Each structure stands twice: as structure tokens, then as C-alpha cells.
Amino acid sequence: MSAQDTRALADLQRDFQRHVMHGHERIVDAVGGTPRVPAILRLAIYSEAYRLRLTDALASTLPRLQQFMGRDQFAALALEYIDLSPSTYPSIRWFGDQMPRLLQRSFPEQPWLAELAAWEWTIAAAFDGPDAGPVGVDILAAVAPEQWPALQFRFHPTVHCLQLRTNAAQLFKALTEENLPPPAVALDEPQPWLIWREGLKTQYRSLDADEHAALECMRAGGTFEALCDTLCAWHEAEAVPMQAAGMLKRWVVEQMIVGVS
Template identity: 30%
Template sequence: MSDLKHLQEQMMAFIMGQPSSTDGLLKEGQGADTQTRLGIYRNNYLCALRDVLDTDFDILGRYMGDELFDPMIEGYIETCPSQYTSLRDFGNQIPQFLTETEPFKNYPQLAHLARFERALMDSFDAADRPRLARSDLMAIPQEQWPNMTLRFHPSLQRFQAPYNVVEIWQAIKAEQHPPDLTTQAAMWVLWRNAERLTEFRSASDFEQLMLNGFLSGNNLAGVAEQLAASFAPDVIAAHLVEQLFTWLDAGWVIALPTDAGTELTAV
């Protein structure tokens, strides 16, 4: 190992709070002594980690308050040192940390609120793909529709939590007092629209079953069969195509493969 590489590894270990020797890391100079200057480097690194968590979990921080959020950040930095080359990924384990660590695990909504903020970031950062429109669906011969499957935009996600954390997030984002914690079973859909803005909305029972069916790889006929177990035929007939149009208008769909050996994709 070269002397330079060894010094770089020792410097990184020191900055990250790992056991290391500080001999020769910095040249002696005027002003502050070596240990003070090294401490400045470490403190700047820790400040960068705190800043990224403050930014990535802004609503969570406001909900928890400084008295709880600041110790959470300090505990997370100590327990889960960064293993990533990008600060964007540093907060990936926050939901798990909140689930497993006292006193935060006594407030289970915190982990779910953190998951929602992470999901919003994931949708925003997802890869982009051209999207289909309802006119593309109408271009497919109707006899091929039963065998048609859907491929969704990479930003599309489903989010479910046992508490009303999305409503809490919305209230705090609007600088309103958050509602009391309640249990719920709603499913939310998140995606990034064509204007590169992240959107989300709740899904009806019908839409949940339909979306879950397509995401499981079922074709339109299979999805309709699944829906028939819970809804009357006239309800399915009225809402199935309407729901497809809604998804296409929102930019959720990027391909409509059929078993006829064709796959309609956006270009």
C-alpha cells in the first residue's frame, strides 16, 4: 500500500470516528495545533451528515421536535455510520433505526412517517421513461385487450401504513397542526409526473385490487377475474377502462405488452 493511500485511509477512519492513528495526517503549521485542525475536519463531516438528515426528513423533524429529533440524528450517526459514496443514501436506514431504537420505537408512527418521506425521495429520483397516453391504448385492437399487461413508470410506488402518517405529513407541510394519530388501512400511490413533480393520492379499493393485479404481472383478463371476486360485473365494466385512462393521463404507464408478440412502448 502506498504511503498516500495509507494516509487517506487513516484520515477517513479518523473523520468517521473509527480507530486510527493521527500521526502524520497533517503537517504542523501556524495557528491551531494538529488535533484541533483534525477536529475541525471531523466536525465538518458530522455537520454534513446532520444537514442531509435535516433536509431528507424535514417533516419528520418538525413532527418530532428538536428535543427528540436531535438525539435521533446523533444516535443514528453513531449507530449507522455512512457506508455510501453518496450522501443521498445515508438516511436509508432511518425507518429501521426508529423501529428498533428506544425511545423512538415507542412511537411507531415515526418509522412510517420516515418511510413516507423516503418513498417521496425515491419517486423523485427514479429513472425517467417516456409515457403512454390514452390514445396509445385505443390504438391496440380490442381483441388483444384481454391479453394486455401494463408496465409502469419507474417512479410509481405503493405506500401503506397502519397510521394516518400521510395526513400528518400533509398538515405539517401546509404548516398546519397535525391531526391526532389514528389507525387506517389506506393505500397511497406515489409517482413523479411529466413536469418532474412528485405526486401522491389515495387509491380506492377497486383501484388497489386492479393495480396490485397488474403489478403482479396479470393481464387485463386476469385482473378482471380478480375484481369479479369483490365487485359486481356492472361495476367492473364501468370502472375498468376508466381507471386505465386515469393512469395513462397521469403518466403511470410506459408499455402495454400483449401476447400477440407486440409491446406498445412510448418513444
């Protein structure tokens, strides 16, 4: 193939992509058609298939959102999303990361929709996240007393914290268990949640304010001493070391810690 032919083929491919994604019609003259199946109809088949495939991908990643909204409304939302946020990833798995933002903008009076999408996306990210070997509880017993103040912990890459201002987590749980979901509501106070993968199973649980602050401190590279300082906002000074040690032990047992230094 000559350089000129290569350029012509590249131009043809770009025109085809533009038509499928944006409806540009320059490619129409390059496509053969018949009176029964004209070129524009042949191209429409590809455009429709492209959108159906991406809609299916969104529904696969956000099944509870689709279930909660209903198939028709979700399909309309998916088409809007496809036009506003075309796929830019080699893997279709990561298509949909901006969905919570679109829902936030399109349905400000229903904030649980954006949070349900963010919740499901984070659940999927934890499930698909990279592997890392967790440490055992023996790692804590081996630490010398003088080493504790400067101790730092490395968390599993699937550990995520979300601050929810609605009952999106309860909606997700009810829909997953095929139960009638509770009424969607906004909360009086934000509720932090922890999501991670323990072995091959994705886990989640709500967090009290002290544990949430402790996790944020440690995941940001804080030391055990910084952890204790953080917990002083919730506990008496003499009780803080025991509280901090208890949290660390729980994180280890839940396979969230993969390194100690």
C-alpha cells in the same frame, strides 16, 4: 511517486477516514499540531464537519420529520443514524434509506415517526426517479377487442405504493402547508397510498382496497384478464370490465403508464 509512497498515502487516507467516521486514533501521530491547536482538535474539526454535513443531508431529505420531532431530537437521531449506518453511497442524496428502520426500533411506541420517514423518503425517490414518456389515452382506443385479455402495462418507474398504519400522510400534508398537524395516531386498518411523479410534480393519493390490489397485480406483470379476476373480489362480474377500464384510463391520464404490450 514510488509504490511505497503510494501505499503510505493510501494507509494515511484510510486512517484519516477511520478517525473521522469511527474515532480511531492511529492518525493522530501523523497530524501536525501546536500548543494552541493540537492535532486531536484539528482532527475533531473534520469529524464534526462530517457529521454536520450528513445531518444536514438527512434534514434536507426528511424536513417534515425534523419539523415534527424538533431540531434537537432530530439532530440526536441523526448522530445515532450516522454511527449505525455510515454513508456507503457516492451521492449523499441516498444517505438515509435505513432511517425508517432505526425509528421503528428506537420509537416502537410512536410508529408514525418511522412511517413519516418512509413517506418522505418515497416522496423524494419519486421526485428524483428516472424519466419515462407516458402513453396517451389513444393507446387504449387502438387496442383490438381480442387483444385485451393478454394486455400488459408498464408503469412509470416513480410509481410506489405504501401501506400506512398511521396518519403519517396527514401529518406530512399539514406540516408541508405549515398548518398545525393533527394528533399522531395509529389507524384501525392499514391505508394504502399511491405516490408517483406526474410530469415534474410529485403526486400522491389514497387508494381504495380494489385499486390497490389492481395496481399490485398489474405492476407485477399481470394481464388485463388477471386484473379483472382480481377485481372480482370487490365487484359483480358484469361490472368488472368497466371498473378495470376506468382504472386504466385514470392511470393513463395521471401519466403512470409508459408502455403497453
